[in-house]
Amino acid sequence: MKQTQSVSANDFEYLRQLVHEHSAVVLSAEKSYLAELHLQPIAESGGFAGIAELVAHLRTQPFNYLHIQTIEALVTNETSFFRDHHPFEALRQYILPELIKKRSPERSLNIWCAACSNGQEPYSIAMLIREHFPLLTNWSIRLIASDFSTKVLARAQKGHYNRLEISRGLSKNLRDKYFHQLDSEWQIKDEIRQMPEFRQLNLMQSWSSLPEIDVIFLRNVLIYYDMATKKDLLKKVKQQLKKDGYLFLGSTETIINLDGSFKKVSFNKSICYQLHNT
């Protein structure tokens, strides 16, 4: 018989540690409702009587696919097309025009969405480029989109969105131009779907496979980390960003008191960061 259980404090502590060890995400204690909501289906599909039995099994097994599924289920994937609007306007009005001028000798640009979730962020950038910068079709544009979660990457690569997702942040004009409707779902067209290079990358691991980047979107992920992890990550960003490149964080995130190497740059209502001495 199906058993819906709340998660004991002891089990939640185990889950918090598991998630932290593999993603650096810190689950706050009040997030135990997340565990109840998201782990029940995993417990059921694995044939466990409930979450307690699932956790007991995880505790005794070497790290395997069930641990990965559990971690991915507990990490927040909230995202939307053109989330917060202003960063994309800054990219369109100021940053891409400036970088296009500067990079015209080599005609190449690298943009990285460092925690891309289900793909709405890189696809927003892809649509923006397709709409407003036709001259870039002759450039080498790398739009790298990464996440540690294979679950979200699979969805992102598919480019398939439900009615709620498609209605969040996307204009009707862009929806009709770049998506096919499939009953109540929408499929992104191949011309946009093929623009991002999706890849699995855990931000806590090496970034050596990445090229130097002109624009980094590291949005709505620092909020889940502790201070030491944020600082470590910003050190890596500093190495990866071109000297005159731009860094975007989420609208509630800041670099203040974390790393003195960055300066704030404002474009209308959007704030982003550049390295000092640019």
Ligand SMILES: C[S@@+](CC[C@H](N)C(=O)[O-])C[C@H]1O[C@@H](n2cnc3c(N)ncnc32)[C@H](O)[C@@H]1O
């Ligand atoms: C809240 S979503 C943000 C998505 C998008 N950047 C946005 O702002 O809409 C956070 C994403 O960070 C990813 N994430 C968390 N820890 C990570 C890590 N250590 N390495 C890579 N991705 C991570 C999660 O899987 C999730 O998809």
